[in-house]
Amino acid sequence: MVEQTNERPVFPFTSIVGQEEMKLALILNVIDPKIGGVMIMGDRGTGKSTTVRALVDLLPQIEVATNDQFNSDPYDTELMSDAVRDMVRENKEIPVSKIKIPMVDLPLGATEDRVCGTIDIEKALTEGVKAFEPGLLAKANRGILYVDEVNLLDDHLVDVLLDSAASGWNTVEREGISICHPARFILVGSGNPEEGELRPQLLDRFGMHAQIGTVREPDLRVKIVEQRALFDQNPHEFRAEYQKEQQALMQQIIDARNRLKDVKIDYDLRLKISEICSELNVDGLRGDMVTNRAAKALVSFEGRDEVTPRDIFTIITLCLRHRLRKDPLESIDSGFKVQEVFNKAFGYDEE
Incomplete structure (x- = not known):
């Protein structure tokens, strides 16, 4: 990853303190955009x-048809504009660039x-x-x-x-x-x-x-402020310090994308996911599908090939908390409610 000195420097992802839930959700979507x-x-x-x-x-960079306004994929007809698709039909060579x-x-x-x-x-x-x-x-x-x-x-x-x-x-x-x-x-x-x-x-x-939420721990708050001050003072030097971690995470994401199709989730676990969605009165089947996809993306990200109950527990709150029907008299947080039903479905007294 060569530093582009003519571009505005961006704060390195691997240097961001806290907010693990947000970072995980974003990474899993990059591994499987169909989430x-x-x-x-x-x-x-x-x-x-x-x-x-x-x-x-x-x-990582992607390959596109040069000068195409739609970032068309030069190899996948589903991701091509009409103009590029016409070139394929006519067996014309498609010029390719990386962006x-x-x-x-x-x-x-x-x-x-x-x-x-x-x-x-x-x-x-x-x-x-x-x-x-x-x-x-x-x-x-x-x-x-x-x-x-x-x-x-x-x-x-x-x-x-x-x-x-x-x-x-x-x-x-x-x-x-x-x-x-x-x-x-x-x-x-x-x-x-x-x-x-x-x-x-x-x-x-x-x-x-x-x-x-806002970080409450004073030592973490100090660290975040210091990180930002160092970045503002010399962004290129700050980014150089995280170069190795950035490269490693980029490679992990690339590997996870390639491995995703080989990840398995047992029928029993899929059944449990649907039981939980049913128990929570989740409308439609989006909750079931997204939970299955996110669990597989997490497993792929961690370099494994089989989903475990722990993987489902890690992502199920992110996938279901916003699908619960709002009850104005309900005092329990929707995230805790999802975890409570998960523990019940898997027979755990506590997690």
Whole structure:
């Protein structure tokens, strides 16, 4: 990983103190993007944006079709724009470049046209060509789309983002003209619970939900402040100190992606996961599917090939806490409730 002196330095992921829940959820989504993204809820100033940017900086480069507006994969037709797919059909050589995995920030005031892209109707009618101006979803294809304060975003826009994230495609229709392009990205939303929660039906569409709080231990707070001061003083020197750890974690993620398809989860464990979801009255089957995927991603990340009950315990709260029905009279935290039902299902008195 050669330091790019002409780019703005990014805080190293491996130097971030605490917030293990958020870091784990992000890494597991990078290993298996089909988990469905992460919603990070926590206090202001807890490093949500810093951690997401640090993760993107850590990830390996990807191969794209040169000068393509959609970061098309030159080898996978499911991740190609129409123009690149036409080149494949015509047996033309596709020029290939390497780029950093894209990270797109969605501004709060973004319009639907800015997010989805626009069709130039006049050009389409006069010249007979589909003139499309790509939006943020096109730029985010094969990368990460980050929405800060997602709970303040218009519900309709959140719906559009979640639909694209789930299907992997973005369709723009106007005046009878339709354009479709790949939009496969990891959706990461963050927000402060004081500013309001997302509607339950939208919250449920995020694969995982990490809750983070302000670090309370004085010695850790001092360490975080010192780390930041050292980084601000000399970012390149600070990053150089963590170069070895960064490289090791990047390799671990690459290996985990390659190993994922070989990870097994026993039928009995899958049955237990579904028992827990049923006991918690989780609507639909997303909870079951995400828990299975996240457990396998964790096992792959740790270099093993078989899921154990301990793996399920590690990730099940992240996968289910936001899917529970809210009971205003319930005093127990949703995370503890998930763990309680897990212990009951697996016959553990305590964990």
